[in-house]
Amino acid sequence: MDITLYESGASRSARCRWTLLEAGISFESVARPNLARSDEVKALRPLGKLPVAIIDGRALFESAAICTYIADHAPGIDLIAKPGSWARGQHDQWTSFALTEMEAWLWNTAVNTFVLPExxxxxxxxxxxxxxxxxxxxxxxxxxxxxxxxxxxxxxxxDIIVGWTVNWGRRQGLLDGLSGLQAYLERLFERPLCPFAKD
Ligand SMILES: N[C@@H](CCC(=O)N[C@@H](CS)C(=O)NCC(=O)O)C(=O)O
Structure with a gap:
């Protein structure tokens, strides 16, 4: 695969970067200040958000979709449950849960803290x-x-997709008393290629 990743540090883009690194797929990175909402990115993705991956000449957006596609096409490594299997249903289940039942609440706080104009x-x-x-x-x-x-x-x-959402909660101080999630994040952080923010 020929891949260019439009990304932004430890933001949701880090999911895609980590997936590509675990998959052993080399890629070009486009990252610079004010890339989000630029005309270049708006031409690739509604709202001009990051990440966007150009895969063999076609643009794919939404971090979870990019990660899932890359994992499905990673050569020689089993990074995702087989399409059509019960386990793949569980992948979709946990991904949807993280994005809709967890991340959406944090995003609303972010939108009303620093994303939108005052x-x-x-x-x-x-x-x-x-x-x-x-x-x-x-x-x-x-x-x-x-x-x-x-x-x-x-x-x-x-775990890359859901772990990012769990880590955002940790950074917001929302994991107190949740030892299962704290230990889960430690397991993810131990992986040498993990690019998540650890502060
Ligand atoms: N659901 C999207 C969220 C994308 C998103 O909100 N990206 C942020 C960076 S983490 C962004 O580009 N923000 C710029 C903006 O809100 O205009 C995904 O997972 O790809």
Missing amino acids: EQRVDAGFEQNAMMYGRSASGLNDVLLGQDFLVENRFTVT
């Missing part, structure tokens, strides 16, 4: 966002008290 922000929902993230995180914590990884109990791209 006059467009609403500052009423922060506590509720933290509570709702915590509720979902607690459910995921219960699962990860009984297994090391999410699908087939082995490291897969599912």
Whole structure:
């Protein structure tokens, strides 16, 4: 595969970078200040957000979709459950759960803290966002008290996608008391290629 990744540091782009590194696929990186919302990226992806991957000349966006596609096409390494298998259903399940039941709450807080211009922000929902993230995180914590990884109990791209969301919660101070998630992140951080922010 010929891949160019439009990326931005430890943001959601890090999911794609990590997947490519684990897959052993070399790629070109495009990263510079003010890349998001630039005309160049708007031409590739609605809203001009990052990441975007140009794969063999075609643009693919949404970090989870990019990671899943790359994992499906990674030569010589088994990074994702087989399409059509029950385990693949679990990949879709946990990916959807992380993006809709966890990450969306953190994104709402981010949007109303620094993403939108001040006059467009609403500052009423922060506590509720933290509570709702915590509720979902607690459910995921219960699962990860009984297994090391999410699908087939082995490291897969599912952990790259979901782990990023868990790590965002950690950075927001939302993992207190959730020892299953803390240990899960330690397992991910131990992997030498993990590019997630560890501060
Ligand atoms: N659901 C999208 C989210 C993409 C996203 O929000 N990217 C951020 C960086 S992490 C961005 O480009 N922000 C610029 C903006 O909001 O205009 C994905 O996972 O790819």
